[in-house]
Amino acid sequence: MINLIIHLALFLIFPPFLLGVINKTKALFAGRKGAPFFQTYYDIFKLLRKGMVISSTTTWIFGAAPLITLSAVLTAGTLMPLGSSPALFSFTGDFLLFAYLFGLARFFTTTAALDTGSAFEGMGASREVTFAALTEPALFFAFLVLVKLSGSLTLTGMLSSNFDSLIYPGSTAPLVMVSIGLFIVFLTENSRIPVDDPNTHLELTMIHEVMILDHSGPLLGIIEYASSLKLFLLGSILLNIIIPAYTHSLWLNWFIFTMAMIGLSVIVGILESSIARLKMPRVPSLLIAAVLLCGSAFILLLR
Amino acid sequence: MIFSLIIIAISIIAISGIPGIFLSHSSVWGQRISVFLICLGSLSGLVGVGLTFFYPDNALYFFPWQAEQNPLLGIDPLSAFFLVPIFLIGSLGSIFGLGYWPQEKNKRTAVMIHNFWGILMAGMSLLVISRHALSFLFGWEAMALAAFFLMSAEDDQEECRKSSLIYLMATHLGTLVLFGMFLLWRYTSGSFDFIPIQEGNVSALTINILFILSFIGFGLKAGIMPLHFWLPAAHANAPSHISALLSGVMLKMGIYGIIRMLSLLPVPPPLWGGIILIAGAVSGLMGVVFALAQHDLKRLLAYHSVENIGIILLGLGLAMLGRSYHHPVWVILGMAGCLLHVWNHSLFKSLLFLGSGSVLHRTHTRQLDKLGGLAKLMPWTAGLFLIAAVAISGLPPLNGFISEFFIYLGLFRTLAIPGNTGSIAIIAAPVLAMIGALAVACFVKVYGSVFLGFPRSEIPENTKEVPLSMILPMIVLAVFCLFIGLAPALVVPILDKVIAPWLPAEWALTNTVKLASLVPFSALQFISISLVSIFSIMALWMFAFKKKNAQTAGTWDCGYAKPGPKMQYTASSFAESLILLFTGILKPKTHDPDIRAIFPTKSFMKSHVDEITLDRALIPGFLFFRKTLKWFNRFQQGKTQSYLFYILVAVVILLSTLIPVEQIISSLMSR
Numbered sequence: 023m024i025n026l027i028i029h030l031a032l033f034l035i036f037p038p039f040l041l042g043v044i045n046k047t048k049a050l051f052a053g054r055k056g057a058p059f060f061q062t063y064y065d066i067f068k069l070l071r072k073g074m075v076i077s078s079t080t081t082w083i084f085g086a087a088p089l090i091t092l093s094a095v096l097t098a099g100t101l102m103p104l105g106s107s108p109a110l111f112s113f114t115g116d117f118l119l120f121a122y123l124f125g126l127a128r129f130f131t132t133t134a135a136l137d138t139g140s141a142f143e144g145m146g147a148s149r150e151v152t153f154a155a156l157t158e159p160a161l162f163f164a165f166l167v168l169v170k171l172s173g174s175l176t177l178t179g180m181l182s183s184n185f186d187s188l189i190y191p192g193s194t195a196p197l198v199m200v201s202i203g204l205f206i207v208f209l210t211e212n213s214r215i216p217v218d219d220p221n222t223h224l225e226l227t228m229i230h231e232v233m234i235l236d237h238s239g240p241l242l243g244i245i246e247y248a249s250s251l252k253l254f255l256l257g258s259i260l261l262n263i264i265i266p267a268y269t270h271s272l273w274l275n276w277f278i279f280t281m282a283m284i285g286l287s288v289i290v291g292i293l294e295s296s297i298a299r300l301k302m303p304r305v306p307s308l309l310i311a312a313v314l315l316c317g318s319a320f321i322l323l324l325r
Numbered sequence: 326m327i328f329s330l331i332i333i334a335i336s337i338i339a340i341s342g343i344p345g346i347f348l349s350h351s352s353v354w355g356q357r358i359s360v361f362l363i364c365l366g367s368l369s370g371l372v373g374v375g376l377t378f379f380y381p382d383n384a385l386y387f388f389p390w391q392a393e394q395n396p397l398l399g400i401d402p403l404s405a406f407f408l409v410p411i412f413l414i415g416s417l418g419s420i421f422g423l424g425y426w427p428q429e430k431n432k433r434t435a436v437m438i439h440n441f442w443g444i445l446m447a448g449m450s451l452l453v454i455s456r457h458a459l460s461f462l463f464g465w466e467a468m469a470l471a472a473f474f475l476m477s478a479e480d481d482q483e484e485c486r487k488s489s490l491i492y493l494m495a496t497h498l499g500t501l502v503l504f505g506m507f508l509l510w511r512y513t514s515g516s517f518d519f520i521p522i523q524e525g526n527v528s529a530l531t532i533n534i535l536f537i538l539s540f541i542g543f544g545l546k547a548g549i550m551p552l553h554f555w556l557p558a559a560h561a562n563a564p565s566h567i568s569a570l571l572s573g574v575m576l577k578m579g580i581y582g583i584i585r586m587l588s589l590l591p592v593p594p595p596l597w598g599g600i601i602l603i604a605g606a607v608s609g610l611m612g613v614v615f616a617l618a619q620h621d622l623k624r625l626l627a628y629h630s631v632e633n634i635g636i637i638l639l640g641l642g643l644a645m646l647g648r649s650y651h652h653p654v655w656v657i658l659g660m661a662g663c664l665l666h667v668w669n670h671s672l673f674k675s676l677l678f679l680g681s682g683s684v685l686h687r688t689h690t691r692q693l694d695k696l697g698g699l700a701k702l703m704p705w706t707a708g709l710f711l712i713a714a715v716a717i718s719g720l721p722p723l724n725g726f727i728s729e730f731f732i733y734l735g736l737f738r739t740l741a742i743p744g745n746t747g748s749i750a751i752i753a754a755p756v757l758a759m760i761g762a763l764a765v766a767c768f769v770k771v772y773g774s775v776f777l778g779f780p781r782s783e784i785p786e787n788t789k790e791v792p793l794s795m796i797l798p799m800i801v802l803a804v805f806c807l808f809i810g811l812a813p814a815l816v817v818p819i820l821d822k823v824i825a826p827w828l829p830a831e832w833a834l835t836n837t838v839k840l841a842s843l844v845p846f847s848a849l850q851f852i853s854i855s856l857v858s859i860f861s862i863m864a865l866w867m868f869a870f871k872k873k874n875a876q877t878a879g880t881w882d883c884g885y886a887k888p889g890p891k892m893q894y895t896a897s898s899f900a901e902s903l904i905l906l907f908t909g910i911l912k913p914k915t916h917d918p919d920i921r922a923i924f925p926t927k928s929f930m931k932s933h934v935d936e937i938t939l940d941r942a943l944i945p946g947f948l949f950f951r952k953t954l955k956w957f958n959r960f961q962q963g964k965t966q967s968y969l970f971y972i973l974v975a976v977v978i979l980l981s982t983l984i985p986v987e988q989i990i991s992s993l994m995s996r
Contacts, residue, residue: 144894
């Protein structure tokens with residue numbers, strides 16, 4: 023019971039904190055003090071209380087899309103195991119539903135962007151769907167590797183099992199390759215450097231931020247919250263592979279998981295401070311590298 | 326009883342257009358009577374089909390004068406399964422036609438369309454219930470020719486004439502291959518009856534040839550890449566409700582043919598499953614990539630049919646591998662995915678074509694880059710089109726996801742088998758994922774450019790919602806899409822009935838493996854329903870409390886004083902970055918203006934992508950033959966005298982074979 027409460031609380035409340043961690047790390051690297059860790063929470067609450075400005079060009083889809091995105095991400099979250107705690111719902115093939123719920127979110131985010139009739143938002147939507155066409159196969163290759171190693175067709179089964187190299191010799195190399203591939207997918211899907219820059223709002227080079235230019239008030243708050251949930255969920259896939267070792271103590275396990283998640287955010291922050299964003303035409307090469315890494319990992323297992 | 330219902334249905338539908346011939350062409354009653362008869366027949370047929378699923382055994386028909394013991398017609402669950410879209414889409418499409426192609430405005434073509442609509446439906450029904458090659462081919466040709474007359478309805482346009490002619494050639498090529506196949510069938514099995522060939526009686530080579538011939542013959546109709554060359558243009562140029570019937574139902578007759586033939590042939594070698602899987606992967610991926618590159622709404626939808634046929638084949642290929650390697654789980658999941666996707670595709674693709682028909686009806690253009698902003702003017706069409714667009718992208722909680730889920734699950738099950746048998750199949754899973762992502766991209770493009778934003782060109786003044794007779798059929802289709810998506814468990818008993826004959830008797834006896842035990846339906850339904858309820862609660866909150874203090878303003882376009890329709894992203898620019906990824910396959914051609922002067926004149930650019938088989942292989946190939954065989958033209962001058970001379974020469978040569986040359990020579994020698 024306690025486990026369930028922690029699980030839900032962590033999933034519903036913790037994610038915006040990660041954005042704060044990333045921003046703090048970036049601020050430290052830039053020699054600034056930076057916004058407080060809880061800034062994202064303040065932002066979301068402020069936005070939820072505000073009024074909205076809605077473009078006269080738009081239809082009901084513009085308002086419905088953030089809600090659909092949030093419902094899809096929330097539903098996807100119930101399928102994801104966190105650390106040593108199994109998912110709220112686990113059934114055969116839940117990983118397919120997980121991936122396709124993100125597809126649903128993407129469909130409506132990009133459609134809402136086109137709804138405004140703005141050139142910038144159309145550009146962002148176009149880039150979003152282009153890169154998704156490459157991250158999806160990478161994600162599925164990663165699933166193939168995990169299914170092959172764990173023999174399980176559920177997210178809980180494939181992510182919570184210990185990939186002990188003693189039990190399954192030869193699993194280390196594929197898992198390392200899959201982790202790198204998934205890290206690229208993680209950065210792309212969450213619109214992070216080197217694919218997208220979440221801090222710029224008015225350049226021609228951005229993807230996610232440009233799609234939500236016209237959203238304001240509660241709708242924008244919902245979008246911010248949903249994107250932090252997405253960061254948290256995709257991050258936990260990665261963490262469940264990288265740190266499969268957990269103790270028997272409930273509290274210690276949650277501590278390890280939370281620290282690892284914060285650590286991942288720090289790494290993202292460091293990465294964003296130290297490297298530049300890629301030129302837009304170069305991004306597909308990076309994503310194809312992710313597909314190839316995950317694909318080769320699978321071929322290593324088939325040999 | 327069951328059989329009479331279906332025979333009555335087919336007869337009523339076949340003659341439904343005839344009253345219209347005797348009425349005045351300007352009278353609207355011909356069309357109304359025909360639609361009434363088609364709906365009546367479809368209702369009777371659907372009742373019969375429903376009964377078939379419950380009492381499948383007593384549905385064989387023996388004609389009283391039949392000398393042999395084998396039936397000419399018969400209905401099993403597989404036939405019944407394919408009859409459902411014929412009756413459903415056929416009747417809904419004819420209702421749509423009342424508003425879309427009204428007799429009073431189309432005096433020249435309307436009567437012809439009612440007649441051939443009925444014949445097309447009856448032909449397809451007949452071929453589906455045939456148990457004999459003769460009746461099968463009769464239904465097949467009735468379907469093929471009726472479809473030709475329907476799609477060439479607008480034959481005053483050159484494009485339409487061209488595409489129908491290409492279709493006519495393609496369909497006859499297919500029929501020719503089928504003739505060959507059935508001749509070999511007669512030679513192998515001893516009769517034209519559809520009775521399973523026993524293993525061991527015939528050589529493996531003959532069986533393989535039978536498979537390849539049926540795959541090509543039926544594949545031409547189904548539109549498997551690269552045999553799809555007739556499809557995009559034909560579906561684009563036909564009137565929209567006819568495109569819906571052609572794409573939603575007629576393509577599936579090719580799939581039916583392949584499935585029926587495979588059910589009659591003995592246990593297949595793994596090679597067949599591999600061929601079907603590869604054909605499926607190629608059709609699926611290339612179909613959606615070519616769809617992305619289209620600027621024409623209906624041509625784009627037609628390429629999506631190629632994509633969906635690919636997904637159907639992925640399921641079928643998996644099932645065939647399961648039969649070869651004796652894994653009932655693969656067979657069940659593969660067949661379930663294949664069959665359910667047949668239904669799903671006929672539902673959402675018909676809905677999309679009908680929706681595009683509504684758009685075309687009001688705006689008179691199919692060019693994506695000229696449309697836009699229709700969601701406000703045509704809210705019903707826009708909402709229903711959105712449901713179909715989400716469904717065809719394979720997204721939860723709609724029906725497209727369910728059938729793809731079956732196929733994915735089956736593909737992932739192949740990993741559970743120790744060793745690497747059939748491991749080629751699993752590569753289809755990432756391919757399917759990519760197809761899904763590209764389909765999302767394509768339908769975001771379509772939906773965004775047709776219904777959202779500002780109109781990109783002058784749209785007609787009277788652009789408003791289409792009449793109820795056009796909305797109603799679309800609502801029915803959308804309800805079915807939602808229904809299968811939210812409650813997939815309800816179609817499981819039907820799927821189980823159709824799959825049962827594919828499982829050899831020993832499995833059926835020893836295994837209690839059923840679809841319901843392989844797929845977590847209750848969890849799927851729970852998740853879908855919770856998704857919908859979370860969304861509804863939030864939407865209620867938004868409308869009740871937050872919408873009140875919303876202000877309206879123009880789109881904030883980063884400080885432009887006057888954002889206008891021309892500044893929007895167009896469909897072409899939306900797809901450009903994806904097209905650049907696939908330049909190797911698509912080879913897009915751009916015709917740029919040559920701008921040199923300081924004050925250049927008004928100019929424009931255009932870009933297009935060639936059809937892969939037709940424009941790059943078939944037409945250049947035929948032109949090459951025409952060039953190299955030009956010298957042969959000397960013999961064909963159009964002079965009757967020379968043709969008579971050729972006949973004379975031919976007769977002389979033929980007669981000369983009668984001369985007993987050997988006898989003469991031997992008698993000469995013996996002297």
